Amino acid sequence: MSLQWTIVASFLYAEIAVVLLLTLPIASPSRWQKFFRSKFLAYISAQATIYFLVLIGVLVLCLLDAIREMQKYSNVESSDHQHLDAEMQGNMRLFRAQRNFYISGFALFLLIVIRRLVQMISQLATLLAxxxxxxxxxxxxxVAAKTLLQQQGNDDVKSKKELEDLKSQISxxxxxxxxxxxxxxxxxxxxESLNKEYDRLAEEHSKLQKKITVGGGDKK
Known part of the structure; x- marks a missing residue:
């Protein structure tokens, strides 16, 4: 395997490890979000779009190169006079081209998956917060509503007591x-009885005076 495809394969293995870390229940979304917002990753995320596009471009070029190699070695027609070693070498190159195609294709696919996973974990952490x-x-x-209702209940009890006190005072x-x-x-x-008694006594007194007056006149 050439250096180019060794790097692409290593990148694919690293992507598989990252996907496993993100999908397994190792840490909560809030912890992942704290990790994503760390100083180092915050510095990288400032140019994350540029890095992502560059990686996409490199992997697309590798994928196109693998497709070209596959077409190149798959169109070779074998003849009866062709040497066995040359035929085996062509098949080996075709196998390598197919292997490189799968490596670059999966690397490209997992790169998009990782980006989407990071976005979803960040959104989930925000929603949880x-x-x-x-x-x-x-x-x-x-709690405020319960306190208010309790105070209102106490006020109602107090008002009832005050109302009962007022009713008692009124009664x-x-x-x-x-x-x-x-x-x-x-x-x-x-x-009225005293007035009546006074009137009666006054009347009797008047009668007595008249009698006395009449009696005195007769004696003269």
């Missing part, structure tokens, strides 16, 4: 007012 924030906000709102005042009215009526009735 948003969900956790929304859950905490909902918990805070629930007490009504009883006292009724008692005062009865006492007033009793005093009024007693005053």
């Amino acid at each position: 948003q969900a956790e924030a929304n859950f905490r906000q909902a918990q805070s709102a629930s 007490t005042l009504e009883r006292e007012l009724s008692k005062e009215r009865k006492d007033k009526e009793a005093v009024k009735s007693q005053a």
Whole structure:
């Protein structure tokens, strides 16, 4: 294997290892996102699009070269007079071209898969963070609502107690007012009786005075 295809094969093996790391449950999406946002990767991600396009271009060129080699050695027609070594050498070159085609094709495919996996893990970590924030906000709102309802319940109980106290005071005042009215009526009735008694006594006194006056006149 030439140096070119050795590098491509090594890159393919590295891609397989990266895909396994990203797909296996080794770390949570939030940890992967922290790793992706590290200083080193943040420095690389600034030119990530350029690196990605360069790798895509290199792998596409390798793939096209492998396809060209496959077409070149697959179109060779074997003849009866052809030497056996030459035929075996042609088949070996065709096999190498096919091997290089699969290596470059899988490397190109896994490069796109890795990019998509990184994007999906980052999106998942963002969604999980948003969900956790929304859950905490909902918990805070629930606690605040419970506290408000409890305070409102306490206020209602307090208002009920105050209302009952007011009703009790009103009933007490009504009883006292009724008692005062009865006492007033009793005093009024007693005053009327006294007035009547006074009138009767005054009338009797007047009659007695008349009798005394009449009796004194007769004696004279």
